[in-house]
Amino acid sequence: MTNVFTTSSVFGELLCDPKIAAEFDAPAFTARMLSFEAAWTEALGACGFVSANDANTALAAIKAFSSETLGRGSDRDGLPVPELVGALKSELDKGAAGAVHTGATSQDVIDAAMVLSCLSVMDEMTNRLDRIVAGLDALLRRFGDNTLMARTRMQSALPATVTLRVDAWRRPLVDHLAKADNVRTELAVVQIGGPIGLREAPQPCVEACAGKVAEILGLSLGPVWHADRSRIVALGNWLTLVAGSLGKIGQDVALMVQQGIDDIALSGGGGSSAMAHKQNPVRAEMMVALARYVAGQQGILGQAMIHEQERSGAAWALEWLTLPAMAEATGSALIHGERLIASVERIGAPD
Structure with missing residues (x-):
């Protein structure tokens, strides 16, 4: 593959x-x-x-x-x-x-470089999150008063407005932006320990x-912090939260666009090799897949907490395998999220 x-x-x-x-x-x-x-x-x-x-x-x-x-x-x-x-x-x-x-020592060098890389990544991601929140604000202004059937456990519940659902998309992203400063502060600590951390x-x-x-x-x-990887795992947790919240948006959109429900209309979309009438919600689907991938990787990243004695080669390498991939997957989800929101032509139905 x-x-x-x-x-x-x-x-x-x-x-x-x-x-x-x-x-x-x-x-x-x-x-x-x-x-x-x-x-x-x-x-x-x-x-x-x-x-x-x-x-x-x-x-x-x-x-x-x-x-x-x-x-x-x-x-x-x-x-x-x-x-x-x-x-x-x-x-x-x-x-x-x-x-x-x-x-x-070598770990001082690599950990410091990783911190600097991750801080730059966070700058880019918070900028993307800002744009997504602004995009959701625009949807609320355009469609917030439209009617929409609220659904619980994937069944029709009670009538509501688009604001109910889009607010549920927006609030966690705003929370993640607010938490980003604390994650940055915890992350932005130089690593200087020398050979054994003294x-x-x-x-x-x-x-x-x-x-x-x-x-x-x-x-x-x-x-x-040679053997205390809390700040690295905390960054992974933030990535998991961001990707997961985007995945929730993707999952909702994929359900809303179903033929027969038609709660949302999107421009573009993916074609089928076998069924020309289909317009697949590709970006929404990728947001779901990426969210699930990042969540799975966070479980692996958490195992990097287990450093033997003063320094570990194995647990350290686990971070190299996991954290960059989590960051790239989250970044991809943010790209899809921003473009998906920009493609919305209608949500709900006008009164």
């Missing part, structure tokens, strides 16, 4: 989100790892652990770095940072080499150095 999370799939962009995918691709992630290394080197120089000259020489090497060998390093080491650090130091003298990565280097300026790195990266400084 082809991989649907790629634009080269036979499914095109039906279930993928190139913009979100690009936040986790090799160039973007490498750039963010380099941002951490540059901030670390700058901090080592600022606190006097290395000379200004050595720091500047190291920063020039970091700025000039260009390599496609990090994947081969991961094949060997289980992650790209040893290859990256080795390459950065390879042409530096001893003093300048000491200004690269000294006191940091944050004990460089001496004697440990806290000053860590604080400087956080400042440069625009993050806050808190306790080491």
Whole structure:
């Protein structure tokens, strides 16, 4: 079966989100790892652990770095940072080499890069959510007073207006937007723990150095979280809520558009290879599928909480497998949601 999370799939962009995918691709992630290394080197120089000259020489090497060998390093080491650090130091003298990565560890680099990637993803997603809420507001203005049969357990219940149903779509999305700030705050914490999470280097300026790195990266400084993955799982939970609320909209629309019910009319729609009369609610269906996928992945992501001792390779890798895919699926659901709402031509019936 082809991989649907790629634009080269036979499914095109039906279930993928190139913009979100690009936040986790090799160039973007490498750039963010380099941002951490540059901030670390700058901090080592600022606190006097290395000379200004050595720091500047190291920063020039970091700025000039260009390599496609990090994947081969991961094949060997289980992650790209040893290859990256080795390459950065390879042409530096001893003093300048000491200004690269000294006191940091691979997990500091990758976790910081992942945080920066996820914060950028959240910026894009909240912008999309804003547009979807605005689209729903427009539907309420156009069709809110139209009559609609309320349905409970998929059976006709009592007459109502379109406002009842569209408000039920809108409210959770507004709540998720409000929660986004707290998720961002919890997420935006730099990872600086060193080899075993003690944050004990460089001496004697440990806290000053860590604080400087956080400042440069625009993050806050808190306790080491090598083995506490709460903030990552909290982000996954937020993605699950967003995708799930979009899935509810998709499920409602797919039911409302059924022939014989006709509670909603959409422009566009998908054709059938066998039945020319059909106009399938493709975007609504994809929102349902993506919501169910993200919910399933959150169960896997939750298992990344189980880190053995001070650091885990297996639980950590589980995050790499799961979180980017959850983000891309949620991003795709947001795209479908925005376009679905824009395609609505009618909801309910005028009095």
